Amino acid sequence: MINYPGKKKVYGNGQVYSLASRRGMSLEEDINVSNAYYREKEIAVVHKKPTPIQIVHVDYPSRNKAKITEAYFKQPSTTDYQGVYKGYCLDFEAKETKNKTLFPLSLLHQHQLNHLRQVSRHGALSFLIIRFTSLEKTYLVLATDMITYIDSHSSRSLPITWIDKNAIILSGNLKIPCDYIGGLETMMKGKKL
């Protein structure tokens, strides 16, 4: 199910599934569709967290109806996705970049990075899903691997050469456009999580 760098994206019955055919579909949409499938098939229960919003003013135009008339976006203090899979606590963030050679760490907020560190220490299976839109490739990077790299390099980015070596490419199909559970299963076979 999972294809390593260099291999064609072949999925299931051999059908070639190209990101090109899904142009316009964001990584977030792909993950939402995949999560719905995982929940329906009882594979995993993962939800995207609501966007944190600071509410300043609420009107009540009628009984039982509340209309928020002034609110602002807040910076998220955690990652966007959380859930449970075979008893593992999943905690991850998803990011897209047009860059072809590296993933800029500036796309992660400092407190998101701190959060990934913290939940990893407590035994969560935490990771980052990175889509390189120009390369049409989606990777799963374990938070522990990323943190080890960050702590031993002064670089403010993850080079694609490092990602190709340390992450795995996620495949997908129409039902599971971003099959990160398949990716995790492959990782679990190969290394201790």
Next chain:
Amino acid sequence: MINYPGKKKVYGNGQVYSLASRRGMSLEEDINVSNAYYREKEIAVVHKKPTPIQIVHVDYPSRNKAKITEAYFKQPSTTDYQGVYKGYCLDFEAKETKNKTLFPLSLLHQHQLNHLRQVSRHGALSFLIIRFTSLEKTYLVLATDMITYIDSHSSRSLPITWIDKNAIILSGNLKIPCDYIGGLETMMKGKKL
């Protein structure tokens, strides 16, 4: 640390900690303060999820500033709290009631109940924190226990007699006003989770 029904709320050095002295503090505030302490002391990483909101209109009065001018509250599809503790995936909801004899199940949305069922099946440690404000007692009820009860009774509520028998009372102090991790630790010693 944990006191069973009938016992006085005695905590740590014997200081009697009464809910009465915290009148005006909601269960949500108590849990937020407790979560901050758990995170700071590296005991557990638990966050309250943001309230889900349907955004209809956003103004951009200036560059880099977005002002939401029309939005509505959405029904939550999951529980309010999620996190990780010693590798366990925590997933819970917190409710207050003024009722003295029962907990009305109508306080839980049907999809929240479904969510608790689902995450329990997948190995999360899921539960409900119920505060009976008139009784000045806060209980932790395991989702699995509650679901077993609901499935075998036609009642639309959990009687306090059942809760007293099947749940444990949570204690608290100024630093951890709602010590549900202490409650879980006690439960873990006594029964298989």
